[in-house]
Structures are given as C-alpha cells and as structure tokens.
Amino acid sequence: MTVEEALNSINKIQSLNKNTKYVNLFEAKGKILANDFYARCDAPIYTNSAMDGYALKNNEFKDGLKVIKTIFAGDLEDCEIKSGECVKIMTGAKIPTGANSVLMIEKSEIKDGKMFATCDELKENESVRKQGEEYKKGDCIIKKGVINDDIIMMLANNGVYSVDVIDDIKVGIFASGKELIEPFYSGYGVYNSNSYGIYSMLSDISNVSYLGILQDEYDYVLNSLKGAFLNFDLVVSIGAASVGDADYIKKALDELGFSPIFTKVKMKPAGPVSLYHKDNKYILVLPGNPMSAYVGALIYARKIIYKLQGLEYNKFSFKCKISNDLKISNGKENIVIGNIENDIFIPFNNGRINSGQIMPLYKCTHYIICPIECNFKAGDIVRVYEKSF
Template sequence: MISFDDAQQRLADAGVPIGTTEHVPLTQAAGRILAEVVVATLDLPPADNSAMDGYAIRATDFQPGVVLPIQERSFAGDKPQPLTPGHATRLFTGSIIPIGADTVIMQEDTEEADGEVKLLVAPRPGQHVRKRGEDTTTGRELIAAGTLLTAAHLTLLASQGVATVTVFTRLRMGILTTGDELVAPGEPRGEAQIYNSNGVMLATLATGLGAEVVHVLHAIDTKEDLQRALRTLVDDCDLVVSVGGVSVGERDLVKPAIEDLGGTLDLWKVKMKPGKPVALAHIDDTPIVCLPGNPVSAFAVFTLLVSPLIRRRQGRADIFPAVYAQTLRTEQPHQDDREEFLRVRASTATGGNVELTAFGQQGSGIISSLPWASGLARIPAGTAVYDGEKVAYYDFSRWLA
C-alpha cells in the first residue's frame, strides 16, 4: 500500500503536457490555458488622464478665490491643446491632461460662469491625475504561460489591444464505465441492477476542469467488450479515465484487457479512505487512470489524484490548488489506519472563522453526501482528530476547477 502523497505525485508526473496549441479570439479564450507569455506592448494608461470630471490647471496658478478663463473643453478621446499659463481646461473622466497642466481640480470644488471657472478649494499638486504607465508599462510580463484564463485576464489582454491568444488545445478525455450490473439512467432496471451514475459524474467533473469529453462509453464484463471500448478511447483521446473492474476479482477484467492491447498497468492500493484501489496504465503513450467503482470513492479519487494530472496534461503552471487548515466540527472523533477524507461543508462561524461540518454518514455508499459537501477534510492516518481541531481542507471549488 502506497501513501496518498506518493500516489498523488505519481499521477501528476504521468500528466505530460500535450503541447499542441491553437490561436483563439479573446471571446473564446475563457477557461483555456495560455501557451505563451504575454508581454505588454502599450503603456497603460497611454497618456496622463483625468480621474475626475473637473478642470486641468497648473497648481502654481491657484490662489484663494482665483478665477481662470476656460481655454477649451476636452472630452475623453480628444487631444487637448497645450495649457496656457493662467488658464484652465475643462476635462471629464478619462480626458487627456493637456501639456503644461499638472493638477485636476474636481468640478464640485469650483464654480463656472461665463467661460470662466472660480477655484474654491486649494488643490494638492498632482491630484486626480492618472499617470502614463501607472497600470502597466511596455515590456512588462502581463500573464505567464500556463495560466488558466479568466475574465480578469481577458480584460487585461483586451486593454492592450490583443485580439487573439495562443492557447493549448483542449485536453480530449474519454470516460469508461464497466460492469454488467449497471444500466443507463432512463432504461429499464433489473432487480439486481443499479443505475450508472459514474459516467455522467466523471464527464461533468472533466468538463468542469476544461477538458473536452470525447466519449463516455460503457463496457460489460467481458474482455472483448472492454478491449473494443479501450481501443476507441485510446485512439481518440489524450487521457482515459475508467471506473470499476480494476481489482482482483473474477470479473475485474480491465487489467488483462489493457495488457492484451499492449499496455502496461501499475495497480496500487493507496493508503486513503475512500478510494483504496487505483491503477495507472499506458497504451500507446496514452495514460489511463482506473478508479474504484463506488461513485463516492471515484469522486474523491478524481478530485484528489486525477485533477492534478489533468491540469498538468493541459499545460497549466499550477497543478496543486491550495489546501487550508480549518476547524473541524464533528460529533465523534475520527481515526483510521489510512488517510481519511471526510465529506464536509464549510461555513463561516462567529468571528469570521471557517468551520467544517462533517456529513453524518461517511460510508462510501452515501452518494447524497456529494451534493451536500463543499470539500474534503483530511484526517491523517493513525491520528485521532476531535471536534474543534484543525484539519487540511480540500475545497471542491478550487480542486475541481
């Protein structure tokens, strides 16, 4: 049995970036992974401009109650004339500061009449002036390669006049569920059968991470059917995730099916609960991760072990999201000889501290705990953890994004 941390690192190391790229317009770049560093080609702002509606003056022209003739009115997008000493230029938010001016006095501190403006409040020299380049300067690195692009990144790129970006091609993923006992939702169910929830679960999790799910296939418990499905998935996908059939029972046929296709498989027993049996295989250099068949176990293993592999295969720079120490609230102590990952819900307690409430039933068959939970709390192996103690918290909003 290998440690959880070892298994997580081994799977992450198997996620060699696919490396191929494409150019996409900014309107289609959200959720994509930037393939090349972006460097500023423009100072922002490109010129000194006004942060207020008001008047551009020379600070040395101010005297209490002074009245200055208004030289011109300059709107955002206009190019003003140089300011004549002893004059003012009427400006609006975003208007360029005229040459010769160094200060903006906002309109609330003035009175305008008959083409002149009376200054009522002493300005601070340089006030309300946005300086050229105070946001970004030409040559500065704006966004690093490997960044998951969000609306904030795209706003910055658009402000530089960037219309298209180079991103890694989407990771093509295939999902394989196995087992004679499974039937598709909506289909007639025999007395000894259950509905297949793993297929939609894994496809949705993969899509949420930005992958393109090419196939969601199901194979019955024959080596021939498994081989046909695996061959299709390996031919069409950059990464395959299978669920079920990977242990050592008579109907656990995934391992021999992979080996008969020329693949290699390393089956581990990971020191974690839920989710002990995990396998990593390769066919034709395509990685295949084999998860336990229980939906709760598969969900936990995907979150903790598979998502870093996906992020690395996508070309992301950050593959391990942050883990925070938070206070556990539980009615009973938790201790196991394996690393245990409790389904918990985070909430803000009095004083602003985050507390994690453990779901009442932690059995691996309790699927209803998944939509209730906001993440997983890690209980170290061989350690008793009691109510009020700090534990590592794996937030689904971070680990599944």
Template sequence: MIDVDEALSLFAEHIDPLESERLAVTHALGRVSATEARAKIALPPFAQSAMDGYAVRAEDLAEASDKEPVELRQVGEVAAGDTGRLPRVNKGTTVRVFTGGRIPPGADAVVRQELVTADKSRISFEAPVREGKDLREVGEALAKDTVLVEPGERLDERHIAALAMCGHAEIDVIRQPAITLLVSGDEVISPGIELRPGEIYDANTPLLSSWLGMRRYRNIEIVQLEDDRRTVEKALRKALDQSDLVVSTGGVSVGDYDFFTDAADTLGLETIFWKVRQRPGKPLLFAKGEQTIFLGIPGNPGAVFISAYVYLRRVLDLLEGTSEPGPAMHRGVLAGPVGRSAKRVSWTGANIRYGEDGKVHLEPISGHRLSQVYRADAIVRVPAREGEMEEGDVVEWLAIK
C-alpha cells in the same frame, strides 16, 4: 500497494504537458498559458483625467480662495474617446475634461466640477489645487512590458481582462486533452428506467461528465460498457487510439468481472501503479501507453467523486502543464471527531465553517459514500493512524468547487 503521496508523485514523473495552440483571448477562459505574456501598452496609455472637471495649471490657482476666487477662461472640452487635436492650457485658461479623457498639453492638474462655479466660458476656482491632482499619468496603473501571465497559469476572468486591456487579441495555451470515459457495469442502468432486482442507477456518467463540463472540458466521449472481457478490451483499444486521457469507472478490482487491469496489460500499457493505501478508492490504476494516459477508478460513486477531485484533477493539470498541479490542499482544524484507519488514508467529506480564531473549521460528515458527501464543501484527508481524530486536530483539506 503504494501510499497517496507516492501516487501523486508518480503522476508528476510520468505525465508530460500536451503541445500548445493559439487561441483568441476571449476563448481562453480556463485554459493554461503556454508562454509568458507581457503588457503591450502602459495603463493608462496616455495621461487622463480621473474625474469630470477642469484641466488647469496648478500655479494659476496658487492664490485662489473663497474670498478671492481665481477666474479662468474655458478654451475647449475633451471627452473620453476624443482622438482629435487637443486644446492647449495656457496661463489664465482651462479646458473642460471628462473622466477618461486625455489631459490637454500645458495642464498639470484637474479640479473636480463640483468645486467650481461656471458661468458660460468663465470658470471660477475658490481653492488651490495640488499638481497632479485627479490626473492619471501614463503607466501609473501598469507599466509597459509588465508580466501579465506566467507560463503554467490557468486563466480566469481576471487574466482575460488584463490581457485584453493590454492589447492581446490572442494567447498561446496548452491544448486540452481529448478524453474518453469508459463506464462499466452490467448492473448500471440509466435513470428513468424501472429498476429490476440487482440493478442500480448510473451516477458515474453524469458525475464525471458534469465535473469535466464545469471545468470547460469539451472534447469528451462517453462509452458505457457491459462486463465482458472482449467488449472492454475493444473499447479500451479504441479509446487509446483516439484519446489523450482515458478514464474508466469500475472493473479495476480483483473480481471475476473486473477486466480493465488485464486489458491494459494485453494492450501493452505500462502499469505505473495499481492500488493505493486509501479508502475509498483502493484499487486505483494508473497506466500509460505511448501517447495516452489511463486512469482506472473503482466504480463506487463515492470513490469516483473523491478520485475526480484528487487524482483526475492532478492528471489534467499535468497534461495541461499547470505550474502548481492539484490537488490544492489547505490546512484546517476539525470541528468534531472523525474515525480513521490504522493502515490507510481516509478521505471524508466536511462542511466549512470559519471560526473567530480566523481558522477554517471542518465539520466532518460521517462516511464517504456519494449519498453522504454530495453536500459537502470540502474533502478532508485523514492520515492513517490508530484511534480517532479529535475536535481541534489539524488536517489537510481540499475545496469542493
């Protein structure tokens, strides 16, 4: 049996990223960048007006005042999106410009429309203007060749927008893994069917499929299994042949109907570890074949829930080559006492509150069953030690989201 930190390290030692593929940027949300991406253009790509107003030469308005306004002759108009030839601003002239429109040659400032008096083509200015006022220079927001995305970044809507506005139609990302979920247990039946004595409704299938779906994983096959050695071995063999990642629930403990550990050995998988000093989820199994990762999670839905956020998250991040594989742990303070084990890390749910001290305060939820933690905001890691943790003690936690 190993501790939690050793288990997390062993995943990193034994899992390599999958190969890359090229996707349209608009289809890359949630994917992990395989390469660096730089801005193909500067932003803005041309000098543009930041306001609706008039493009001028600042020196023409140096003596303007409300008592002695300066009058300029309007010689043209430029709207956002105009791509034709621009009128030139010469001494004594001005050009009407709109937000986002190109700055005509000769102009070095923009005067907002509410600060002028317009009479047909004669525009009156009652104050000087600073050179560069309300004018966006080329590259002012972002220089060409600026790094937009580093390898290993998981792309969110901000990355997608930045890539698109800087000229990227496609990007190289790590291929998503093909995943098979093997859900075992003769006692587990689908919701909607009347329970018989000894049966329970299946929470693990909807839990894991929803968890993966929320994270935009699409290539998933779900197989529900009876507690039969041949059935388990056959299903595991097929899953290993067609998947990058196999995740099982149940069947990894030491009971007479727990067959996954023996099936993994029979099929030639290398067991990296089995059993972690933690609760829930002690009989966690990590094994690997030539091209497939196998993560065996005990069938308790609370253990499945916590294992998804701690261990499945890490496995997926490593397969996709993220530069900072999860779980993303933070530090906060307990808002109440919580029990702990002398020999094992305990994972427990908590609700997040923000204190006047600016720290995250975590209100523990008693127990780690799914029925107890499903409304939690966070999972708290309670270190192994004698006695009880008290209000104000510092702990590590990860967000449920």
C-alpha cells in the same frame, strides 16, 4: 501510497509535445497559453483620470478656475490648460496637457461661473493614472500556463482576441457496471451520474468524449479499451476499480501491457483510484461510487491532463482555522468537504460522509485532506482547497 506520493508520481509523466492552436478568448479559459506574453501597449495606454472631477494644476486648486471644456472617456484629441484654467473630466478620460491633478467633483462647487475647491489640500498626481504605470509595452506580463479570467482580461486589454494555446488532450470516459442505466432511459437501475459529472468537470480543460457503459464481459472490456487507446490520450474508467469478480479493467490492462504509475491510495473516499500507462497512453481508473469517483477525478485528473501538456500543476490552497474538533482514525487520509464561513472551515456533517452520496458535493465549496490518525482541535490551522475543478 499517500495522496502526496500519488500526486508526486504524476510529475514523472512526460509531455506529449502537443501542437498548438489558436482559440478566441471566449474559449480560452482553462487552456494553456503556449508562450510567455509580452505587452503590446502601455497600461494605462494614456494618462487618464481615476474619477469624475476637474483636471487642473494642483498649485492653483484654491483659486477660482475657469472651466474651458468637458472631456469624456474616449475624447482623445489634444487639449491644453493654461494658468487659471481647468477642465471638467470624466473617469478614464485623457488628462490634458498642463494639468497634473484631478479634484474630485464632490470637493468642488461652481460660483460666479468659476470652479472653486471645497477642500484644503490637493496633492500632485492625485486621482491621476499615469501612462504605463501598470506595465510598459514589451514587458513580459503573462507566463506560459493556465489561462484564467484575469489573464483573459489582460489579453483583451492588449488588443488580443485569438491566443495560441497548447492543443487539447483527448480524453475518453467509460462507465462500468451492470447496474447502470443512462439518465435518458426509463427502467430499473442506478442512473449513471458519474460520467456526466466528470465529463462536465473535464470539458473546460480537454477534448472529452463519453464512450458509454462497459458491459460486464471481459472480451468486451478488452476490445473497448484497445479501441479507446487508439483515439485518446487519456482514458477515464469509472467503476470496476476494486477486486470484484466482474471487475475486468486491471486484467485487460495487464493483457494490453499497461504498467501502474500508482494504485490503491490510502485515502477515503476514492481509495481504489489507480493510474496506468503504456508508451504515451494513460488510463485513470476511478471507483464507481459517486463521491469516490468525483473526489478521485477532482484530485488527480486536472494534474494529469496539464502534465500531459507539459505544465506542472498544483491546486491552489490556503490556510485557515477549523470550526470544531475532528477526529478520524481509520488508517487512511480522509478527504473532508465543507464550507468557509467567516474565514473558518466548517466540515460538513462533522466529516461523516459515505461514498455513495452526491448531495454533500452540491452543498459544499471546499475540502481538506486530513492526515492519517487525524485529531484536529477547534481552532487548529488546516490547509483548504476549493472544491471547484
């Protein structure tokens, strides 16, 4: 199965028809807006100045004009200018009645108590932001979907502080491996880095809980999974994804009646990644090596969580040139991480990483998905994804 086929299989997941809840804007990022949003006010809310200057009639800008007052942003009382008059105005301040343009303060001078322009032209509506020119009250300005920084700004700009979002998916994370120890313990072993990184990765978009390290004992694994499925919509199991003697996850899932949605994607790293389901319960089984675990969660987890909330999700991507030749021939699609410099994708270590590494994740910001039998030439166009979740 290819990466694209695995992602397409996630589209078949049915929404859990979750309830909604209100959250404040400081907690809203990454959550799903429950309904389309209609503007509560015009934007701008009143006609205002785009810069510091003088509000005036543009057909009088070459005349010496009397400055009758100064208007600051937030001064909302009505003001009117007559022929031969202007007002000094600050950025964002309300344009007075009778004015139709703003002369930049840098293009003016005061002589003999009057304001004179030092330029040769001033167009009507220059440096004026018209009421409602961005959108009108009642316009549908935000569609149901993932809330990002821009949406939060628009909601706040409409006087919204609490917003209705689809309730969180409950996610439980297990680690697996006899060799693992927690980072707060001292002793000999492999520190359990995966659980903490993936917990952080999922925390903005779900109600995530860390459930500990599974013991390498079949009954323990079976009972732990059985208990987790009572309390969580999605379980993420890290490790025990291969076919080793102590990898009991698949055997336990078979006994619990779970069916595969996809297994063993032909990709590197994270090839052993699998997704199983039973009724409305799901488990994403990730490999235990740090690079593989992170990449598997990065590519699949967000799409699964949003699909469970009824939202189709495709990770943002863009195209650019690759910096150098890149040839990989291992019969798999390869996830190659790297960085963007001067609008060019530069593969980290020329695409050579191993699944046990973490440092390349820290050093890189983007990735590409190389086709099977990859043979890119320097300057070829590649599709690039942000590594950030």
